[in-house]
Amino acid sequence: MSASSSHAGGRILVVDDEPQIRRALRTALTAHGFEVETAEDGDDALVRIATWTPDAIVLDLVMPGKDGFEVVRDTRTWSQVPIIVLSARGQESDKVQALDLGADDYLTKPFGIPELLARLRAVMRRAAPTAETVLTAGPVTIDIAKHEVRRNGQVVHLTPTEFDLLRVLAVNAGRVLTHRQVLEQVWGGYAAENAPQLRVYINYLRRKLEDDPAHPRLILTEPGIGYRLQA
Amino acid sequence: MLPWRESLGVLNCMLGFVGLSLVLGLTLGIGPSALGAVLSFFTFDYFFIAPYNTLDVANRNHVLALVIYLAIALVTSLLVGRLRARTLLAEREQRRTALLYDLNRDLVRGETVGQILQAIVSSVVTIYGASATRVLAPDPDDASRGLRVLAHAGSTKERIDQDTRTMAQWTIDHRQVAGIGNEGRRIRSPHGVGQPPRPFHRSQSDVLFVPIMTPDHVYGVLEVRDRPGGGRFSRDDARLLGSFADQAALAIERGELSERAAQASALAQANELKSSLLAAVSHDLRTPLTTIKASASALLDDSVEWDPAARNDLLSAIDEDADRLTLMVSNLLDLSRIEGGVLRPDLDWQDVPAFMADVQDRVRSVLAMGHHELTVTLDPGEGAFPPVRFDYVEIMQVMINLVGNAAKYSPDGAPIAVHAAIVGEGLQVSVSDSGMGIPPDRLPHIFETFYRAHDHGPVSGSGIGLAICKGIVEAHGGHIAARSDVGSGTGHGTTVTFTLPRTGSIGEPA
Numbered sequence: 063m064s065a066s067s068s069h070a071g072g073r074i075l076v077v078d079d080e081p082q083i084r085r086a087l088r089t090a091l092t093a094h095g096f097e098v099e100t101a102e103d104g105d106d107a108l109v110r111i112a113t114w115t116p117d118a119i120v121l122d123l124v125m126p127g128k129d130g131f132e133v134v135r136d137t138r139t140w141s142q143v144p145i146i147v148l149s150a151r152g153q154e155s156d157k158v159q160a161l162d163l164g165a166d167d168y169l170t171k172p173f174g175i176p177e178l179l180a181r182l183r184a185v186m187r188r189a190a191p192t193a194e195t196v197l198t199a200g201p202v203t204i205d206i207a208k209h210e211v212r213r214n215g216q217v218v219h220l221t222p223t224e225f226d227l228l229r230v231l232a233v234n235a236g237r238v239l240t241h242r243q244v245l246e247q248v249w250g251g252y253a254a255e256n257a258p259q260l261r262v263y264i265n266y267l268r269r270k271l272e273d274d275p276a277h278p279r280l281i282l283t284e285p286g287i288g289y290r291l292q293a
Numbered sequence: 294m295l296p297w298r299e300s301l302g303v304l305n306c307m308l309g310f311v312g313l314s315l316v317l318g319l320t321l322g323i324g325p326s327a328l329g330a331v332l333s334f335f336t337f338d339y340f341f342i343a344p345y346n347t348l349d350v351a352n353r354n355h356v357l358a359l360v361i362y363l364a365i366a367l368v369t370s371l372l373v374g375r376l377r378a379r380t381l382l383a384e385r386e387q388r389r390t391a392l393l394y395d396l397n398r399d400l401v402r403g404e405t406v407g408q409i410l411q412a413i414v415s416s417v418v419t420i421y422g423a424s425a426t427r428v429l430a431p432d433p434d435d436a437s438r439g440l441r442v443l444a445h446a447g448s449t450k451e452r453i454d455q456d457t458r459t460m461a462q463w464t465i466d467h468r469q470v471a472g473i474g475n476e477g478r479r480i481r482s483p484h485g486v487g488q489p490p491r492p493f494h495r496s497q498s499d500v501l502f503v504p505i506m507t508p509d510h511v512y513g514v515l516e517v518r519d520r521p522g523g524g525r526f527s528r529d530d531a532r533l534l535g536s537f538a539d540q541a542a543l544a545i546e547r548g549e550l551s552e553r554a555a556q557a558s559a560l561a562q563a564n565e566l567k568s569s570l571l572a573a574v575s576h577d578l579r580t581p582l583t584t585i586k587a588s589a590s591a592l593l594d595d596s597v598e599w600d601p602a603a604r605n606d607l608l609s610a611i612d613e614d615a616d617r618l619t620l621m622v623s624n625l626l627d628l629s630r631i632e633g634g635v636l637r638p639d640l641d642w643q644d645v646p647a648f649m650a651d652v653q654d655r656v657r658s659v660l661a662m663g664h665h666e667l668t669v670t671l672d673p674g675e676g677a678f679p680p681v682r683f684d685y686v687e688i689m690q691v692m693i694n695l696v697g698n699a700a701k702y703s704p705d706g707a708p709i710a711v712h713a714a715i716v717g718e719g720l721q722v723s724v725s726d727s728g729m730g731i732p733p734d735r736l737p738h739i740f741e742t743f744y745r746a747h748d749h750g751p752v753s754g755s756g757i758g759l760a761i762c763k764g765i766v767e768a769h770g771g772h773i774a775a776r777s778d779v780g781s782g783t784g785h786g787t788t789v790t791f792t793l794p795r796t797g798s799i800g801e802p803a
Contacts, residue, residue, distance in 0.1 A: 073371055080580045081662060082581065082584040082613065083580065083583050083584050083587070083611055085584075087587060089607055093323060093594075124576070150576070172582045172583040172585070172586035175594060176590060176594060178587075
């Protein structure tokens with residue numbers, strides 16, 4: 063297919079202050095069937111989000127003027143459009159802050175286009191409304207209505223807390239969740255002292271669901287940030 | 294004999310003698326005054342009490358009068374003598390206070406420990422007329438308890454002889470004043486034969502050793518030597534010197550604390566510089582890396598059939614950002630050379646027109662993005678453009694930085710002009726843009742490392758490009774300056790001009 067023949071993939075807004083990065087992402091994403099618009103600062107981005115209504119946003123966190131954090135905060139007051147933030151390595155607290163503000167996922171610069179595409183697809187899929195109550199992640203199927211989890215067809219017994227934790231991860235499959243987000247959704251309310259408890263329950267789940275709990279392939283740890291259920 | 298005896302009257306004579314006691318007491322002190330009182334008692338008895346010229350007393354009433362007289366004379370001399378002693382003491386205290394006040398003022402003015410110590414030794418020499426004063430302190434580099442001279446005034450030798458060493462060490466160890474005389478005993482060692490050093494045990498000394506100490510720490514010893522013509526040092530002098538030494542110790546403590554504070558703040562500043570460098574560098578390196586990685590990984594993706602235009606777009610993004618990375622790395626290398634003072638231009642005769650043609654080639658990718666047009670004009674004066682001596686690579690770096698800045702801070706499509714001319718004995722090159730310009734208050738700072746005139750503007754950068762240009766140009770013995778028309782509405786933008794001596798000379802490393 064030709065690089066710019068169709069826009070079947072959806073509308074992506076790329077926000078970065080660096081023209082070279084905007085150019086490369088526009089070319090690469092256009093070639094993959096997305097319709098791409100770019101913005102060079104936070105104010106420009108907010109205008110385009112409101113007027114062009116993108117299906118997803120790729121947003122650099124560090125920009126002169128109105129930065130990525132403010133864009134996430136402002137956007138979330140009225141829109142649930144998926145947002146992937148771009149940040150540097152070693153700035154984990156920035157990522158956590160952006161995720162807690164409502165960003166859907168993050169990528170560390172520099173990143174490969176396949177990685178970006180995978181994240182984009184994941185966040186856009188989640189954004190599409192779904193009535194499914196049976197979720198599948200690798201060898202594991204989760205029937206939310208029946209409170210039933212199967213691994214390779216075999217029923218796995220989970221405690222109520224373990225099931226809640228798995229459900230939260232599964233409905234956000236492919237997306238990173240910060241420790242705070244998991245704690246809030248499973249235990250209700252954020253308490254830093256519950257973080258060790260979270261780690262314990264993650265280990266229980268891995269022991270019951272992973273082929274090799276020491277090298278998890280299903281429930282991934284995002285160091286310094288949180289957890290992600292591999293979709 | 295004594296014909297005026299009767300006319301004078303016993304009473305007047307007696308009052309006269311009491312007056313004498315008073316005068317003696319005021320002028321000479323208690324001892325002489327008391328002696329005077331006793332002598333006058335006998336004189337009075339001898340000459341004025343009948344029978345005359347004997348110590349006998351005829352009239353019993355006169356005995357009582359004599360005894361009362363003696364008592365009054367003695368009490369008077371005692372009181373007056375005390376008064377005199379107190380006056381003298383008060384005067385001494387006043388003098389001492391004045392001296393300490395002066396010294397304190399000097400000490401507060403002193404900023405470093407060295408200056409403070411110098412103020413102390415100088416004032417001791419001035420005030421005491423000592424022939425020499427030194428501050429000795431344990432040498433931290435010498436394990437064998439050596440001493441070094443921290444400050445000296447007067448006719449001192451740098452050498453510290455064995456006696457001095459022994460006495461000073463004793464003073465430091467015992468935290469007490471010590472004194473020795475010049476004549477007689479030589480002190481050899483604290484433990485060996487001869488006289489061991491002793492604390493200030495006599496009322497008179499020729500050399501005093503006073504510890505400079507706070508309750509926590511002995512900093513050193515104030516050595517005060519010989520007072521030609523001024524007499525030897527008394528206990529009082531030792532006491533006053535002790536006050537000096539106390540003030541000195543406090544001043545040293547304060548000085549050390551403020552030196553430490555200054556070091557800490559310099560360190561903090563260096564750290565801040567380092568972390569802002571790291572942040573800027575990591576951003577500046579990561580940005581082209583992100584472009585390169587994204588473009589290359591996109592091209593490697595087999596699932597897409599790339600059309601030639603998109604493919605070319607990604608490849609040129611890789612190419613341009615590889616150039617940016619190269620420039621960034623060269624800048625960092627130059628920055629470290631400039632900061633380290635090891636930037637030595639490799640001077641050679643260069644053909645300026647050819648160099649400028651090369652500049653145009655090398656900045657092409659920098660200019661392509663914003664569609665800027667670069668015009669180069671050459672003004673050789675008369676005849677052909679003469680060769681100029683400079684470091685080709687380094688001046689190329691300057692040109693790329695200056696043209697790159699011009700492009701960065703100009704609107705897309707705005708022209709950039711480079712003008713090279715022979716002016717006097719130098720090569721003058723200016724790079725002009727029609728960009729946003731630099732506010733006048735920021736113009737003086739733009740050549741400082743990490744300074745960014747538009748810190749919160751739309752253009753990112755690390756603030757090292759112009760600092761490097763300045764470093765390189767100055768290493769060539771040239772100079773660089775910027776001029777900017779901002780807010781004038783004429784859109785003149787900024788012009789950066791640098792001048793190099795035509796025959797080349799190596800400037801002081803920046």
